[in-house]
Amino acid sequence: MDIDQLKAIDTHVHAEVSCCQPPDLFAKEFDEAADKYFGTVLKQGRRPTIPETIEHYRERKIGFVMFTVDCEANIGRRRISNEEVAEFAQNNADIMIAFASIDPHKGKFGAREARRLIEDHGVRGFKFHPTMQGFFANDRMAYPLYEVIAEYGLPAVFHSGHSGMGSGMRGGGGLRLKYSEPIYLDDVAVDFPDMKIVIAHPSWPWQEQALSIALHKPNVYIDLSGWSPKYFSPELVKYANTLLRNKVLFASDFPLIRPDRWLEDFDTLDIKPEVKPLVLKENAVRLLGLRTEA
Known part of the structure; x- marks a missing residue:
């Protein structure tokens, strides 16, 4: 990436449509409920492919981190291949970084996959969604995965708080919000002090x-x-402006929220001029290790 040419770096972008496998419509109702909850605007009546997402961000000169969510055990829907996301990132390294997602229920076999994805496919971090994956972040079954991530000094992103996934569905689609209470990440931060946690x-x-x-x-x-x-x-705006100014990251949740909308609304906040570039790009540069002098 030519960091100086990028206006921002979006650290939370979803791969939603595979180019290598047909869509798994087993849990399509979750997508429809999320679109309704977020008011998602779908072009051509569907979510964008990975190449369409790349073009969307390249046109805007915004770098981005992309991942899927592997929730095969809890939801039962086949994931998009981590290798597919990684290959697109390798071929579009000017704008895209690949994170992987591995269901923690896969245990040591999942840890083997994580190591292979890092060493053979250049994956730069990992994404977890405790609510969709059905686990507490401090559950020891996930620790073999964390050990690999920490060994390579990579970041791990964890969904937290309320979830648009399952919102409005009967019984919340069977998803339990309790799994995404942030306090469980305090244990993970203690047990893996050298793993960057988002x-x-x-x-x-x-x-x-x-x-x-x-x-x-x-x-x-x-x-x-x-x-x-x-x-x-x-409270969030206050800490982003002050004590956490170096630890808060621009992230959209594309395609559910698009970067144009996020950035436009961000401009309305009372964020100090010297803090904006930190949030929009420089904190991500440091987190992702994109340049040593950052």
């Missing part, structure tokens, strides 16, 4: 927990995905 989203209704953990643990960051900035709490 608490994804404003963590409503547990926002103060996330702020506290990020303040207390040097290896914990917060990404601002999944919400329009105009809905950020005053």
